[in-house]
Amino acid sequence: MSVWIGIDLGTQSVRAMAVDADGDVLGSASRPLTSHRDGPRHEQDPEQWWRELAAATREALRDVPPERVEGVAVDATSGTILLTDRDGAPLTPALMYDDRRATAEVERVNETGGPVWERLGYRRMQPNWALPKLLWLLRDAPPHVRAAHQNDFVNRRLVGHDVATDLSNALKTGVDLIGERWPDDVLDALGVPAGTLPDVVRPGARLGVVCAGAAAETGIPAGTPVIAGTTDGCAAQLGAGARRAGSWNSVIGTTLVLKGVTEELIHDPLGVVYSHRAPDGSWLPGGASSTGAGVLSRDLPGRDLDALSRQAAARYGGRPGRPGPITYPLVSRGERFPFAAPEAEGFTIGGDPADDVERYAAVLLGAAFVERLCFDYLDLLGASVAGEVILTGGATRSAFWNQLRADVLRRPVTLRENAEPALGMAVLAAGDPGHMIRTRAVIEPSAADLREPYLRFVGELERRGWLPANAAGHARKRSTP
Incomplete structure (x- = not known):
């Protein structure tokens, strides 16, 4: 039986996984990676x-017969x-x-490339995107240098010669996802040398x-297709199996990331939603919030979160529509999705929590x-949100949280058996066979x-001037029975 290798080249570690056709x-x-901040x-x-990639692949392939390995693919951090x-x-x-040194370059990038970014749906680049950072790097660069995204660098090492980059990693470097080429006129005007x-x-x-x-x-057999x-x-979206139009992968780890599939490109007037291009040519819109489970480790340091989940289920499980405090769980100052508010800060409404469980x-x-609210905003933009919702990330460890999310969304949610970026890359290397992805549970x-506490929460975001009125109004409309 064939085996494919998926490699997730992240921020804190690199992970390699060898997966067969049955998943x-x-x-x-x-292996861990070191950052300098x-x-x-x-x-x-x-x-x-x-x-570290080489060390991880050697260990992952230790018991895999070399003749079974059919391909390898690598994902990497965006930008x-x-x-x-x-x-x-x-x-x-x-x-x-998330390097933000290119603040001075981003205005020139947006002034020069604005019409292209508008056509691609995201309207404006941010300082941490790759193209502003490339201009920053080129200021003191010698002639004839090459730019490489994170996975381009290791892919070149794997094959031993120059490689193309993928449209996904090239998005934040300004690639024209519609024409599937670089916008040469924009790059020329910005002073990026040809080649x-x-x-x-x-x-x-x-x-x-x-x-x-x-x-x-690496231990990967010579001749293996890259x-x-x-x-x-x-990659996480592929590993979750969100592949059909209207399906969405919602990941809550330190922060919330939501990615889905649409047949048409979504244009967002706020610029908080941007779309990647799928292997089959469809679109992968999504956004990343600054809210998430990171608040739990910050505000409840040292607490057993699994125990708190069980205690919360015992306390609230039989009380539909329970009253009580609601926290806007902002991990750091400023919100990115489903609205843009650099000045946003976390808050709690409904009184102060009485104890750690509350x-x-x-x-x-x-x-x-x-x-x-992310789903309500995507619906406002015209994205189909009627398909399968797949939950992944560390938050899915909490049965209480999984049920709560199904109740708030008022729809079933799916949990996968083994959804992670490395699996997504194995799936991509294998040509995207869906049977490699297994469902663990569907929660009704x-x-x-x-709805009432949700609309109170929406109203508070609007009152503070962060959530636009049309987005708040659409959330209310979708909450009408």
Whole structure:
């Protein structure tokens, strides 16, 4: 039986997974990565990516017969970029996905490329996107340098020669996702030399095969096809099995990320929703909130969250539409989705929580309300939100939270058996066979009616001037019986 290798090149670690056609994981391993942060700076050493990737793949493939390996694909953090020489050796550290040094460059990027960004639906770039950071890097660069996204760097090492980048990782570098090419006139006007950026292909395209040198270091057999990957968010969506138009993958970890599938490109006047391109040419809209479970570790340090989940279920499970506090669980100042509000701060309405169980439940309820508001806003933009909703991320450990989210959304939610970005890359390397993805449970909404507290929460966001009136009005309309 064939085996495919998925590699998730993240911020804190690199994870490799060997998966067969039935979705069985035959081997997996991870290795930590080190970041260097200082104010707006966030850097990593690209050579460490390669060393730790090689160590992880060697361990993951330890018990896998080499002749069974049919392909490998790599995902990476969105917007991470560096400069290399012509041979692929790094000339700079990697500027990571949240490095914000390019504040001075972003206005010029948006002034020059604004019409293109408007046509692509997201309207404006942000300082942490890859194109502003590329301009920042090029200010002091020698001639004839090359730009590489995070997975471009390791893909080149795997095949031993120049590789194309995928449309997913190229999005924040300004690629024209409709024409599937670089906007050369914009790049010329910005002073990006011709030849700096790699060619572009769709995720799922074949880039080459693993060379002998890389095989010796990684344990991946020489000659194994190397498949163009995606960003980590799109990889998680593939691993969750959100592949049909109208289906959505909602991930709550430290923060909330929502990604779905539409047949047409979504245009967002606020610029908080942007779309990737799927391997089949459909669109993958989504957004990332600054709310999420990170508030729990911050506000309830050292507490046993699994125990709090059980206590909350025992206290509130039989009380549909329960009154009580609602917390807007903002992990850091400023909101990105489903509205843009740099000045937004966390708050609690409905009184102060009486104890840690109530404090825990208030955070979970607020996060579920933000998730519901994301769907309401996507519906306002014209995206189909009627398909399957798949929950992944660390929040799914809490049965109480899973049920609460189904109740707030007023629809069934699906839990997968093994949904993670590395699995998504194995699925992509295998040509996207859905049978590699297994369902663990489908949770039906209970009789709980949480519309009234949800609309109180929406009203508070509107009152504070963060949520636009049309978005608040649409949320009220969708909550009408």
